[in-house]
Amino acid sequence: MFRAMCWAVPAVVRRVEGGVAYVDVGDGIERPALLGIDEGEVGAGDIVMVHAGVIIARVDLSALRESIEAWKQMAVELAARAGEDPEAAAKEIEKEVGRVLKIAEELRAGARAAT
């Protein structure tokens, strides 16, 4: 954790007090992190990227939807080219990414360790 300079770790915000956020990287220990983003932009339960003790970004899980759509489109195109069922290929992607999103939701709820 925090082991390299560009290495930001995902963490869940537990509370924000006096301009300092207390985050949990998954080990259940609350650590102070400076707010590198606007205070109003982050609240308890948010997933953020923490870099060297500073919150540099809030993770927008809805943006993952764009990636999923792009991957699905690729899968459909490739399946069509190979003479396979494009719909099944898209479903396969949806299922798999759904699993990752579920993990993210569990992380958010604090039910699962981040690291």
Added chain:
Amino acid sequence: MSGISAIETAFRRRSAVTSVLVGYIKKYAEDLARRDPHYVYKIMDFCGTHEWTIVHYGIRSVLETSGIKSVELVAGPGCPVCVTPSYFVEEAIKLALEGVVVYTYGDVFRVPALRGVNGARSLAEARALGGDVRVVQSFIQAIIDARGHGKPSVFVGIGFETVAPGYSEAVLRGLVPPNLKLMSLVKLTPPAMFYALDMMQEKPTDYPVSGVIAPGHVSTIVGGKAWVPVAEQYGIPVVVAGFEPHDVLTAIAEILRQLRRGESKVVIEYARAVRWEGNLRALSSMYTVFEAVDDAWRGIGFLPKSGLRLRGAFAEHDAMKYFSVPELAPERWQYDLPRTCRCAEVTLGKARPTDCPLFMRACTPDRPVGPCMVSMEGTCAIWARFGGGGLATDVARDAGIV
């Protein structure tokens, strides 16, 4: 199973997404190969953490075993520890031996300086000689610790744009105690990318760089917009990517897609964390406290407006002023890598670690000679640890496994 390892396992299983992405990269690479079957499309992964993902997950091997021969991934200058001039490491060692408490990150602690100071060639050796050198993971940790003892202290603050807002926020919020001074050695990434691409164009090793995977976390601060000049000036696609293997594969697919269509756009793949305009609050805080200066890069020399120093208004926090550390001027800068160490070329993507005569012979992670072998963002350290560049295959061949 934990979150991160669940994602890792999904990739290792050669998941549906991986297969689709590799399939797509293959399709695009085949289309491009019809134009010139021998051309190699070099894609520079700027950030050391991207190189870590590429080597750790064996992305080069995934491409190779899938029959994709025309795409080569080249590591770029994204390792701040590798490019911090030896001079400042030596000055920090000096301060430690003079009784100043020195705080720094774990990789800076181990990085070897070119010249020893009273027998100490690194901050680790300075500690062995009795210096008070303390490894921390953040500036805030150093602040809390320094407040407790009140002794004269310095924080050796290296890093890229990602760390700067942490330093500036601490200064602006008045958190830094009077006994702790900041030695700002922050480097800015766009000037280094320009320089690396210029070098590859002016003194080409073989093929020029056809596309760039731009650093994801640096871009949370500087935004996707920071890379527009790169795409426009060099006419190449730039993709800001995240650090999961699927992020990197998606970036490669997008770069090839653009190349096939003759496009050169900046695309943010890491949309879950990066915005086009960047983190305006962090940028404003950073430039309130710091100013961009011409700065030296280890083994490379001075690059214009490529470093951050504290502005005059915050001089009370400036370690250079407080401890009278003379600033490194271009006329005083000397080539600062050990002879035969090829770290600078590795940093600029002109050589691979395996091209260096010292790699895994005289220079190993246990006994690093050059700075690229120290940090986990240093290309040599990553290749040494995970067997990049065919190292693992060579070992397996020697052992008669393959």
